[in-house]
Amino acid sequence: MATMFSPALHRQRHQFVIDFVNLNKPKKVLDLGCSECRLLKTLKFHRDIELLAGLDINGAKVKKHMHKLAPVSTDYLQPSYDQLRIELYQGSVTQKDSRLRGFDLVTSIELIEHLSLADVELFSAVVFGYMTPVAVIVSTPNSEFNLLLPGVSGFRHIDHKFEWTRAEFRSWALKVCLDYGYEVEFTGVGQAPQEQQDSVGFCSQIGVFQRLGGRNGSNALLDDEAEDVFSYTLLYSVNYPSLRDNNMLRKVLVSEVLGSAANLMSRWLEEKTTGNGDGAVPLCQTEGGGEEFLSELCMEMEEQQTVFSLVCTRRYVSVPLAVLWSCCPKVSELSGSVGNLRHLLMGNPDIKLNQDSSAVLITHQEQDQEEEGVDSDVEESGYAEASHYSHNAEQEEEWEANV
Template sequence: MTPVFSPPLHRQRHQFVIDFVKRHKPKKVVDLGCSECCLLKKLKFHREIELLVGVDLNGAIIKKKMHGLAPVSTDYLQPSYDQLRIELYQGSVTQKDMRLRGFDLVTSIELIEHLTLDDVERFSEVVFGYMTPVAVIVSTPNFEFNPLLPVLAGFRHSDHKFEWTRAEFQSWALKVCLQYGYEVEFTGVGKAPPGQHERVGFCSQIGVFHRLGGRKSCNTLFDDDAEDVFSYTLLYSINYPSLRDNNILRRVLVSEVLYWAEKLKRRCMEEKTGKRDEAYMLSQTEEGAEECLRASEQCMEMEEKQTGEHPESSENCLEQCSGGVPEVQEGEDEDVFWTNRKGQQESCILHRSVSVPLAVLWSCCPKVSALSGSLSNLRHLLMDEPNVKLSQDGSAVLLQEQEEEEDNDVEDSGYGEASQCSHSAEQEGDWEANV
């Protein structure tokens, strides 16, 4: 059967929530009746969200689908500064649980029609009266649209206890607003054929509730002596890797330092042996030198503000990065020297180890400087790192000289974006599976 809606109706409902998240940037979001976690799998890519929670009465389906919410490999290899924690609970939306109080956004997508009318009252009390979120999005089938749907007899799903007309839905929503202190705007997804929208409205009607007074009024409500209620069972929780975790920050920083130090070492070795590997040549163009010059000047300015002294290491960084080239000195013990712009030489290889100044790494490697924040902080973070060998004064990274360079390339650790895999559509019954 040719789909009635394009994109399918369930995707339009999810996109409505995603668009709301993009506009309002909530930090704490809970999806009631999360089912196969399809909406959660899409929301997890919106990193303005710091806590993402799903609740469903069917624990078996959560356990079957929850691993699709786990971080992918790129989240560990290239963590961001964003924080994200995901939690999944088994429980009823008619029961209170204090862990879900005070969220920025609660979504209830095609859920309320599965409740009895008595449970709808309890749902209203739990969501609007107890959880007191800043915003609530409720979608439900519009019964007036049903005559336009193909091969549909009765309700859209065998488990539906009711399907409201627009007037019935608005009556319930306005009653909730008066009772619990919200305001609501009505909209929907799934447009009717041309000329029929005024008569039947949207296929799925949506109410967007905003708490009067916003976040401030919610915080005031939490000053009461509400009892500690834990009705839900936690089935899954995961913290996404974040650079705000000091251990993760240190791991990523060490990886970048070793990569760039190896790159600089290769330059020294190429000059020593006379062999040049274009894949690892540092840019010697005038534009590249000017970029390093500007970075070095920023390095010196930041260090001078922090210490009150003009840092010599930053001066070396300026000379080495913008004008320094490695030279080989012939002798019994062959050493490689940096030649700075003043014609002075500084040892690059000490006892068969390549010495790479931290100032060079900090000023010429944007990601290293971004992760560490300052040259002194870079030194501090690397001081007790077992995978990094520093010089005695802690001013340089020491790398062992290799007699024969391996053919394996050192791959750059540039950021890669996590790909979004396809997700199964939520099934609202035989009818909606075909539209």
């Protein structure tokens, strides 16, 4: 049978949430009835979100799909400055838990119709009265549309306890606004044929609730109730790698410094070896017998040409931090200044600095592992090593598989 909606109706519901997120840029988002975590998996790519949480009564289903939300290798290899924490809970939307209060956005996609009418009242009190989010998106089937759905007699899903008309949904939503201090706009997804749109409305009706007073109104209510309540079970939590974490920043910076310094060294040694460089002549003999060279390496920058010096001993090439900071945009971006670059590198076991910590020392010869005078060579050359790293809110309705 041909698909009735394109894109599929569940995708349209998710896209509605995504469009809202793109426009309003909430930092904390909670999906009630997260089930297979499909919506959360899409939302994790939105850079403004710092906390992404899901709640479902079916813990087994959440556990089966929660690893879809785990960071992948590229998140660790190329972390950004964005912060993201993901938390998944098992519990009922009719119970309070203080960990899920004060979110910027709470979504309830095709959830409330799975509750008894008595539980819907508890849902209203918990979500709007206790959680006090800035915004709430609620979608639920519009029973007036059912006559257009092939193969549907009665409710759309065997677990539905009710399906509201547009008037019934509006009545519930306006009461929520009156009781808990919200305003609501009505819309939906899944359009009927043009000649029937006014008579039946959308297939899924949606209420977008905004708290009166916005974030200020929400924060004021949060301060009124200090008691902590923990009714839910935390099933999964993960922090995505972020450059705002000093340990992660140092790790990435060290990798960039080593790679950039090795690249500069290779170019400098090539000039020195081929005789194409500006200098590359012996300046002095070190006490250890190694020749010390000084070569001027011209590095073209965006609008000017700057000349830097690299120093070569028998074992090391000394790459000044000022060279790295000025010539390597990623190093400059990560460190912010030469002073901060020095501070972040000092004490790292993977980085060898000279005595005054003004340059990185890069080995440029194969070292004899059996040679006993390694450390003395470094000291005699004037360098020293620095000190040492549910409830199913988005399940496919039975009829949707066939339309």
